[in-house]
Amino acid sequence: MAGLYHAPVMQELMKQFAKLPGVGPKTAQRLAFFILSLPRDEVRAFSESLVNAKETMTLCPICFSLTDITPCQVCRDETRERQTICVVEETADVFSIERARDYRGLYHVLHGSISPMEGRQPENLKIKELFSRLEGEGAGGVREVILATNPDVEGETTALYLARMLKPLGIKATRIAHGIPVGSNLEHADAATLAQALEGRRVM
C-alpha cells in the first residue's frame, strides 16, 4: 500500500473547503473531519443553506448590493438622504459602514477594484451603472459621491479613476480619511498610515 489516502468523498470535501479564503490544506482536513462529527441533520442544514443563499440573493438593480429583496433595504428606504452615494468595493463594506450608524445616504457597490495586474478593468466593475445612476432621471440630484474603496493600491487607483470621471459632471467626489485607527496608538501605525494621518491633520 502506497501510504494512506483520503476517501474520494473526503478529498472532494477538503477541496471545497480549501477554496474558502484563508483555508489551507491542513484547515480543510480539520473542517472536513469536523463535518463528519456533526449530526446528519446539521450537515444537511449546512448543505442547504449554501444553495439557499446562492439562489435567493441577487443584485439590487439600483445600487448592486447583494440583497434578498428588490430594490434593497437601503434603496427602498425613503428616509435615506438621496443626495449622497457612498461607493464601496463589496456588499460586505455596506454592512461595515452601516455598523458605524453614522451614514444616512445611499450606496453603490462596484464588485471589486481596478487592478490591471489581475486583469480587472473598469468595465468589469459596476462603474457604467454608477454613471447611469448619476446621469439618469431617477438620480434626484446627487451632490456628493464618497469614494470608500479600500486604502490599498487597487482601491486608491479606483478612487482616483472615479474622481476624474466625476469632475466634469460637477459632482463633488470625496475620499474617506486615512489615519490612525481609533483606540490604536502611534507606535503600532505603519509609516504610510502615519504620513496620511499627518497630511490629513485638522485644526482643533
Next chain:
Amino acid sequence: MAGLYHAPVMQELMKQFAKLPGVGPKTAQRLAFFILSLPRDEVRAFSESLVNAKETMTLCPICFSLTDITPCQVCRDETRERQTICVVEETADVFSIERARDYRGLYHVLHGSISPMEGRQPENLKIKELFSRLEGEGAGGVREVILATNPDVEGETTALYLARMLKPLGIKATRIAHGIPVGSNLEHADAATLAQALEGRRVM
C-alpha cells in the same frame, strides 16, 4: 429603519459557518459573501460534497476510524503488523501518523478523550471496543499498545487510564515521547515541554 440587517438566508449561512472550529462571526460573514461570489455550479458542488461525505463515511467496525470502505484501508491491509495497536483520539490523527511513514502497525480511534469537566467519560469513548479487540479471538496476540493521545490534560488522563487497564492483560503500554519538536529550538519551547524533554533524555 433600525439598522441594516442581513437577509435571513445569509444569517442562516453565517450561523452555519460560525459552527466551524476557528470561525468567528466576522469570518463567517466573509465566508458567506465569498459563497455568493462563486458560480452557482460550484456552490452546488460544495453543498453536495458536505452531504456526500457525511452519508458515505462510516466507522470501521474494527478500529473505528472514519472510512468509506469496511474494514478500513489499514485494517484490511495484510502487510501491516498486527502485534501493535496505536491508540489515537481522532481519525485525523491516523493520517498525521501515516504521513510520518514510520509506523506499520494497526490503529484504534477513541473518538475523543476523557474529560470529566466536559462530561466525557470513558464509556463515551471506544474503550470497551479496544478491549474487546485485545481480548477477542481475532486479536492475533497484540503485544504493544502505543498510547498516542494528545499531550494535553485530557490526553494524558486518557493514556494513564488505558495504561492501568492494560497492565493486568500483560500487554505493554507505551506513550509517545514528549520533547522539543524537530527543527525547533530550546528558546521557543515552553517549560513543560522542556521538563519532559529533559526527563526523556537518552544516551547518545
